[in-house]
Amino acid sequence: xxxxxxxxxxxxxxxxxxxxxxxxxxxxxxxxxxxxxxxxxxxxxxxxxxxxxxxxxxxxxxxxxxxxxxxxxxxxxxxxxxxxxxxxxxxxxxxxxxxxxxxxxxxxxxxxxxxxxxxxxxxxxxxxxxxxxxxxxxxxxxxxxxxxxxxxxxxxxxxxxxxxxxxxxxxxxxxxxxxxxxxxxxxxxxxxxxxxxxxxxxxxxxxxxxxxxxxxxxxxxxxxxxxxxxxxxx
Numbered sequence: 306x307x308x309x310x311x312x313x314x315x316x317x318x319x320x321x322x323x324x325x326x327x328x329x330x331x332x333x334x335x336x337x338x339x340x341x342x343x344x345x346x347x348x349x350x351x352x353x354x355x356x357x358x359x360x361x362x363x364x365x366x367x368x369x370x371x372x373x374x375x376x377x378x379x380x381x382x383x384x385x386x387x388x389x390x391x392x393x394x395x396x397x398x399x400x401x402x403x404x405x406x407x408x409x410x411x412x413x414x415x416x417x418x419x420x421x422x423x424x425x426x427x428x429x430x431x432x433x434x435x436x437x438x439x440x441x442x443x444x445x446x447x448x449x450x451x452x453x454x455x456x457x458x459x460x461x462x463x464x465x466x467x468x469x470x471x472x473x474x475x476x477x478x479x480x481x482x483x484x485x486x487x488x489x490x491x492x493x494x495x496x497x498x499x500x501x502x503x504x505x506x507x508x509x510x511x512x513x514x515x516x517x518x519x520x521x522x523x524x525x526x527x528x529x530x531x532x533x534x535x536x537x538x539x
């Protein structure tokens with residue numbers, strides 16, 4: 306299990322997270338929800354080692370990793386698909402995917418993982434020789450998630466997958482994420498599409514102003530008055 310306990314994070318003198326705690330059990334989808342500037346992306350970046358926590362603990366299977374370097378966290382199998390995708394626009398789709406297999410554990414599995422990525426995203430196989438910068442927004446998001454899968458993750462963290470996508474593509478991407486999870490992957494999903502995220506996730510945590518205000522299984526949260534009123538418009 307990936308566990309975050311009482312995490313507090315600052316950007317210089319500005320506090321971004323206040324005692325945030327959450328758990329991500331293996332082979333589940335866990336949603337991290339909330340409005341803009343709630344601290345969701347900061348939480349992922351802290352787990353990835355890109356931001357240092359001032360206080361709190363991050364542990365994987367009981368081993369504390371909050372002081373690990375980003376490359377060490379990648380080697381443990383915790384992989385982040387960043388908001389904005391972060392593709393290398395002048396490289397081909399295949400080259401972007403292969404860069405995801407940079408770690409020592411992933412490199413021997415390039416062929417196997419590439420076939421798996423193409424099974425989830427057949428469009429990428431069709432576009433594998435095309436430059437990533439010429440892809441549509443939906444195809445770029447597929448490539449970004451595929452690159453994350455190439456790293457052979459134990460935990461795949463996807464940040465704002467639906468950002469900028471047409472509603473039809475949003476529905477398709479959520480269906481694919483469900484398929485990825487059903488194949489045995491563990492996913493921590495940061496999303497503003499609250500209703501769709503709650504439909505595919507098993508558990509969810511809601512951040513507001515850098516604090517965890519709600520958590521629980523998704524069926525209970527769908528019935529929660531705050532969720533219905535603030536996020537679902539009911």
